[in-house]
Amino acid sequence: MTEQESKTATTQASDSIVIFGATSAVGKEVARLHAQRGEHLILLARNESALATVRDDLLARGAKSAHVLAADLADVSAHAGLHDGILSIDAKPARYYVFYGVLPDQKACEESADAALFSLHTNFNSVVSLLTPITLQMEQQGSGELVTISSVAGDRGRQSNYTYGAAKGGLSLWMQGVRNRLSDAGCTVLNVKPGFIDTPMTADIEKGGPLWAQPADVAQDIVKAADKGKSEIYTPWFWRAIMLIIKSIPEVIFKKLKL
Amino acid sequence: MHGHCFGRLSSSLLPVSAYRAWAYSPPKPQAATRPAWRNAGLPERNPVLPFGNGRSYGDSCLNSTGTVIDSRSLDHVLEFDRKTGRIRGESGLLLASLHNITLAAGWFVPVTPGTSYVTLGGALANDVHGKNHHRDGCFGNHVLAFELCRSDGSRVICSPTSNEHLFAATIGGLGLTGFVTWVEFQLLPVESSLMDVNTRVFYGLDEFMALSAESHDSHQYSVAWLDCVASGKNFGRGIFIQANHSQQSAAGLSASGSGGGLPVPMDFPGWALNRVSVRAFNELYFHKHRLMSLGDSTQPFQRYFYPLDSLQHWNRIYGSGGFYQYQFVVPLTNTEALTEVLKRIVRSGQGSFLAVLKLFGSCQSPGLMSFPEEGPCLALDFPNKGKKTLDLLDDLDSVVTEANGCVYPAKDNRMSAAAFQQYFPQMNEFAQHIDPGFSSDFWRRVSD
Numbered sequence A: 001m002t003e004q005e006s007k008t009a010t011t012q013a014s015d016s017i018v019i020f021g022a023t024s025a026v027g028k029e030v031a032r033l034h035a036q037r038g039e040h041l042i043l044l045a046r047n048e049s050a051l052a053t054v055r056d057d058l059l060a061r062g063a064k065s066a067h068v069l070a071a072d073l074a075d076v077s078a079h080a081g082l083h084d085g086i087l088s089i090d091a092k093p094a095r096y097y098v099f100y101g102v103l104p105d106q107k108a109c110e111e112s113a114d115a116a117l118f119s120l121h122t123n124f125n126s127v128v129s130l131l132t133p134i135t136l137q138m139e140q141q142g143s144g145e146l147v148t149i150s151s152v153a154g155d156r157g158r159q160s161n162y163t164y165g166a167a168k169g170g171l172s173l174w175m176q177g178v179r180n181r182l183s184d185a186g187c188t189v190l191n192v193k194p195g196f197i198d199t200p201m202t203a204d205i206e207k208g209g210p211l212w213a214q215p216a217d218v219a220q221d222i223v224k225a226a227d228k229g230k231s232e233i234y235t236p237w238f239w240r241a242i243m244l245i246i247k248s249i250p251e252v253i254f255k256k257l258k259l
Numbered sequence B: 001m002h003g004h005c006f007g008r009l010s011s012s013l014l015p016v017s018a019y020r021a022w023a024y025s026p027p028k029p030q031a032a033t034r035p036a037w038r039n040a041g042l043p044e045r046n047p048v049l050p051f052g053n054g055r056s057y058g059d060s061c062l063n064s065t066g067t068v069i070d071s072r073s074l075d076h077v078l079e080f081d082r083k084t085g086r087i088r089g090e091s092g093l094l095l096a097s098l099h100n101i102t103l104a105a106g107w108f109v110p111v112t113p114g115t116s117y118v119t120l121g122g123a124l125a126n127d128v129h130g131k132n133h134h135r136d137g138c139f140g141n142h143v144l145a146f147e148l149c150r151s152d153g154s155r156v157i158c159s160p161t162s163n164e165h166l167f168a169a170t171i172g173g174l175g176l177t178g179f180v181t182w183v184e185f186q187l188l189p190v191e192s193s194l195m196d197v198n199t200r201v202f203y204g205l206d207e208f209m210a211l212s213a214e215s216h217d218s219h220q221y222s223v224a225w226l227d228c229v230a231s232g233k234n235f236g237r238g239i240f241i242q243a244n245h246s247q248q249s250a251a252g253l254s255a256s257g258s259g260g261g262l263p264v265p266m267d268f269p270g271w272a273l274n275r276v277s278v279r280a281f282n283e284l285y286f287h288k289h290r291l292m293s294l295g296d297s298t299q300p301f302q303r304y305f306y307p308l309d310s311l312q313h314w315n316r317i318y319g320s321g322g323f324y325q326y327q328f329v330v331p332l333t334n335t336e337a338l339t340e341v342l343k344r345i346v347r348s349g350q351g352s353f354l355a356v357l358k359l360f361g362s363c364q365s366p367g368l369m370s371f372p373e374e375g376p377c378l379a380l381d382f383p384n385k386g387k388k389t390l391d392l393l394d395d396l397d398s399v400v401t402e403a404n405g406c407v408y409p410a411k412d413n414r415m416s417a418a419a420f421q422q423y424f425p426q427m428n429e430f431a432q433h434i435d436p437g438f439s440s441d442f443w444r445r446v447s448d
Helices: A025-034 A047-059 A076-089 A104-110 A113-141 A162-182 A217-229 A239-248 B009-013 B097-104 B120-124 B162-170 B205-218 B275-292 B301-305 B313-320 B338-350 B387-402 B417-423 B427-432 B439-448
Strands: A003-006 A015-021 A040-044 A065-070 A095-098 A145-149 A188-192 A231-237 B031-035 B049-051 B066-070 B076-080 B088-092 B143-149 B155-158 B179-186 B194-203 B220-228 B238-246 B295-300 B323-329 B355-360 B376-383
Touching: A015 A025, A025 A040, A025 A217, A040 B220, A047 A065, A065 A076, A076 A113, A095 A113, A095 B162, A104 A113, A104 A162, A104 B275, A113 A145, A145 A162, A145 B179, A162 A188, A188 B194, A239 B323, B009 B301, B049 B179, B076 B097, B088 B097, B097 B120, B097 B387, B097 B439, B120 B179, B143 B162, B143 B323, B155 B162, B155 B417, B194 B205, B194 B301, B194 B313, B205 B220, B205 B238, B205 B338, B205 B355, B205 B376, B238 B275, B238 B301, B323 B387, B338 B376, B376 B387, B387 B417, B417 B439
Parallel strands: A015 A040, A015 A095, A040 A065, A095 A145, A145 A188, A188 A231, B031 B066, B049 B066
Antiparallel strands: A003 A065, B076 B088, B088 B179, B143 B155, B143 B179, B194 B238, B194 B295, B220 B238, B220 B355, B323 B376, B355 B376
16 A cells, blocks of 8 residues: 655655645645755655656755655555654654645535545545644654645535535634644644635636636745744635635525525 | 635636637637646547647637647656756746756756746747747757657657657647657756846847847847837837846856736726827837946846746736737848838837847757748737738738748737748648647638
8 A cells, every 4th residue: 555665865854844645736836845945855645656756846846855655645544554654754754734635526425425425534534534643743742833725615614515615624623623732832733725726626617817826826825824833824815805704694694695 | 626615606706718828819718628647648529739828829829619738737847967957847847937946056948938937838839939049049959859649549759860750840830749748858058047138229120130140159149129110210220139148157046036026917908008108118118228228237037038027917908809919030031021011010000019129040940830040030019909900910921921931820810821821831741740639729720
């Protein structure tokens, strides 16, 4: 299941940046920002050939080292092994990012509990499973930074994608609790809420205009916020205002809207 | 993963197609796919056409009856040898990103057009040229190999020594020979990210030709801005700008500050550009340079190569009607055709905001359909005034065809099939290499 490869024969990595979902559009761009800084990277994703492409790209862009671990991150039975695999590369990584997830078809989730549970499992349960040993380690060592990607969809349930929204909203709450728990330990716990992002996943939607953000711009926001030790950001920034309005609509009215 | 946060609402909120040509003509619906990885197959719905970053001015980047393959996610560097300056990158990689990677190691793109927001695939498909054409030829002159994904499922590696016919047809082949997944090429060594720039004034095309000849050996880059509104004693006046990569290595190598810039936030109303404002702009531009920037200066490479990149979506100043760009070259033996074109433009009163003049050199590109040939090349923008503008451009075509010149397909949105066939008599040979699963709005228009 877990396959380890390391391209560079450098010495033991330290202060590594660990990226779960390194082949996602935003994960890739965040990794590039860290590569430009000449940092050590540990990259995880399911698609092995995509992972190799991303690794070569990051090394060309200046990463000091780039280790890859190919694994299905939704497979919770593999998480203990993954955790050990990461620590064997770097016993004390500096920062963890979680970018993987699925965008379910809302209609399918309404008709099939299996479809709904699959997306809830991938977007929420598996993340909790993956991060439990990591948060424990951060708590014990009294350092570390954790960044997850949620969504504005998690701020209020809407008929068009509430199964996705429920998992992301759950993740936002879970991260809030972790932040509260680890604040005395001096850890950074950042939860990111992006809006629309122009990625291969959204290629079939007619788009343009200011609401659609580029993955590279979203990545800049995320890395900057993590560097500053922020707790929660919307990206681009204006989604905070949009969601403030969306959240403030009384339910009596909201339930009748076609959102 | 985070795209559909508002589900179907998004499509109705945001009606603008992401797939438009740069000249901003009214958009047509355009089906698209966006592969995340280069091993993805071609889309099922034929015909297909690669789409890079949408900097082609006309319909050569559109395929309204088929599907475009958006290459922007295929932006990975596959290999970069910092010692030799050979680089292999995926076709969606932007020149702007490339500089961020290579410049710190002392390497520059061998040929760059006037914007850094083009993809490697676009640079290859249009065989782009730059201000160093007189020395270094086109982008295609520096290409070592590329991979072509064909609609029969094959993947063909093309180089000057293998599949050389497809190699030649694909360079400048407007994306019609297949989907290029990666390009390998040779970078240019530089000592600094700065440019040593020398700026001079000229009056008339003879003076321009003399300056260009003089500049040939002393400067790697040269380009001129031409006032194509002025008549009488100012007819043919302009600013000649020549440059070399700076030798001051102490100045350092950095690509920072290249990105972003101010966006043009909306379409300008159609009346914003008229005879008076264009004349005023030209007057101002000429005298600003004449008074303030003549002589020697040192500039960041972005300012020299990409002055318009600092104004994102500058195409919107022409309003929702868009504009036409007309770029042509005439052979050295027929340079009087250039004067004739200028005269007709001045007479029409449809002045051009930005007219860029460059003397192409004799370096032959390997590209079969490559546009440049030895002689002066002029690029002009015209706000779209409908039939009046189209008539003027047809009139210019008659001058350029007569002079055995050529018009650049990458900038074109209107030339007739007859004109194209005169500009590119090699088109029948080229057509044999076109992938039967590929086409474009441009190709359907000019191959009739």
